[in-house]
Amino acid sequence: MAKIPTTVVTGFLGAGKTTLIRSLLENAGGRRLAVVVNEFGDVGVDGEILRGCGIETCSDDDIVELANGCICCTVADDFLPTMRKLIDRADPPEHILVETSGLALPKPLVKAFTWPEVRTRATVDGVIALIDADAVAAGRFAHDEAALDQARRADATLDHETPLEELFEEQLACADLVVLNKTDLLDAEVMVRVEAEVRAHMRPGAKLIHAAHGRVDPAVLLGLGVAAEDDLDSRPSHHDGADDDHDHDDFDTFVVSGEEIASPEVLSDQLAGVIAEHDILRLKGVVAVKGKPSRLILQAVGPRIQTYFDRPWRAGEARVSRLVVIAEKGVDRAAVTPRMQEALIATDA
């Protein structure tokens, strides 16, 4: 029986993974795709967004959410049983897409394809790393040389620079194809610098393409035919030799809920202040707007905030707002929560 090709889509928080997958689903050309979506927090937003975009060929069963923590740490408990279910369907998908959480190490996931449960039935067609070119240009994944020197003097065992830099390197070092996304936000000169920085971390032979809004021809993304699980040694990781279990102690996530708001613009302004003051990496979720029949999706990646309306609220569905917050460990949750709650209630004040 032919193995089902599976594409692993990795990339830091907000790089554009869901956007790229949505575009793939819209341009699948009749191919039956299934998506496994993993999120760091307990509340799944990406699955909601993909379902909310109303692609006819994509049924609810084709989108499976794994929201019990980061996929690289829950391979045996969550990922493998989910893959089995997809593979064993009477009408199995022709291709599976796995969207990892933005904080996932891709290598343990690729390794899962060597486990007896899936190895005879599925193969990793390729690992795609989405890179937020705008965030690279802003220096989000670079380290401060002086601060690093000082930290190393205090702790000689320090083997990586910052948690963000480590993830950036891990995801690039595992990728067969790197998609340098959000090119619309940068000029050509900055792009040259960003591309050089990204290429410096890629594995030999990996390809790089540019994209805006994740729009890439499916023929370029799917059908790489790499069988990455047979080629683990060429994908170096900071965690090689160690127990695969790593924790995500460097990051924190929580949910803030609220009521109906009056104005998306006022909400965005208020949230922009909180994001900047507390260096919030990612905000995303669903917001209820007074008098509007549809849900407002709110997305923030660093300082950039985007809002749009997606599907109508369903009859009986509670019109509440819920935003997932992700930041580095140490974020002052006690200060952030009331500020956001205030924004989610009092925008018309």
Ligand SMILES: Nc1nc2c(ncn2[C@@H]2O[C@H](COP(=O)(O)OP(=O)(O)OP(=O)(O)O)[C@@H](O)[C@H]2O)c(=O)[nH]1
């Ligand atoms: N300007 C610009 N915005 C983009 C592009 N791609 C994605 N975005 C926006 O970036 C935000 C995050 O996009 P997502 O696709 O949700 O990112 P993600 O990688 O799935 O995020 P996580 O799952 O939270 O890690 C959204 O507001 C997107 O509309 C792009 O190429 N250009």
